[in-house]
Amino acid sequence: MAGLSDIEWTDATWNPISGCTMISPGCTNCYAMRMASRLQSMGHPAYTGVTRKSGGRPVWTGLTNLNGEALSTPLRWRAPRKVFVNSMSDLFQDGIPDEFVRRIWDVMQQAHWHIFQVLTKRPDNMLRVVTENRLPTLPNVWLGTSVESGKYKSRITSLRRVPAQVRFISFEPLIGAIGKVNLSGVHWAIVGGESGPGARPMQQRWIEEIKTQCKTQKVAFFFKQWGGVNKKTTGRIYRGRTWDEFPKQTISIAAE
Numbered sequence: 001m002a003g004l005s006d007i008e009w010t011d012a013t014w015n016p017i018s019g020c021t022m023i024s025p026g027c028t029n030c031y032a033m034r035m036a037s038r039l040q041s042m043g044h045p046a047y048t049g050v051t052r053k054s055g056g057r058p059v060w061t062g063l064t065n066l067n068g069e070a071l072s073t074p075l076r077w078r079a080p081r082k083v084f085v086n087s088m089s090d091l092f093q094d095g096i097p098d099e100f101v102r103r104i105w106d107v108m109q110q111a112h113w114h115i116f117q118v119l120t121k122r123p124d125n126m127l128r129v130v131t132e133n134r135l136p137t138l139p140n141v142w143l144g145t146s147v148e149s150g151k152y153k154s155r156i157t158s159l160r161r162v163p164a165q166v167r168f169i170s171f172e173p174l175i176g177a178i179g180k181v182n183l184s185g186v187h188w189a190i191v192g193g194e195s196g197p198g199a200r201p202m203q204q205r206w207i208e209e210i211k212t213q214c215k216t217q218k219v220a221f222f223f224k225q226w227g228g229v230n231k232k233t234t235g236r237i238y239r240g241r242t243w244d245e246f247p248k249q250t251i252s253i254a255a256e
């Protein structure tokens, strides 16, 4: 599945891998798992076997499909886009061959007119794969990690060690307070509440705590959504306005 996206901080999604495994409480109501189940039932070949039903709800089976034919998709998009890489998976989960990550990196290097946003809950694996394979630090590739509560702040420490021109944190779904956080080496923070069935509510003081620290540590702040069972009704206004900051980075975006 690839194409234009409704996600507020990106333009398009690109999924050369489908399927994942849960790693922490932020995964409990994983949107990708629900969507993958739907695509699987519609017969989409990339999603064959990646989910099963358990207690009436979809869960990952642990199978991941490498969709080699999807690799070249961004090269066909001539207009520059921000591209969320593997919105339906986690590029750095166990079992993804380093060789396949290298192929994804090659495409991101070739498609230099796009910005690629790579987000993982496994920044330790990201660090290993990037360093062991000597993957180049590309100006158009932003590397990020998800942190759903203070318990998982150590992911930021790992992310900081990964060579990147832009590093970002997705505090979504924000299901607990983050507390004091060191944002050095981080350029961008996204905050969002969980949405969809079973959404766990986000408290305003958790947002404010992150926003304040972004300001003092000069990190771009993006407020994605309040979330809730129906996120359209709660919207994305915080303190009377939207917060749509992006990292201060410009790249050459002219397609050849």
Ligand code: SF4
Residues within 6 Å of the ligand: 020, 021, 022, 023, 024, 026, 027, 030, 031, 032, 033, 087, 088, 089, 090, 121
């Ligand atoms: S790591 Fe991401 S895609 Fe994988 S189960 Fe967790 S939330 Fe879903």
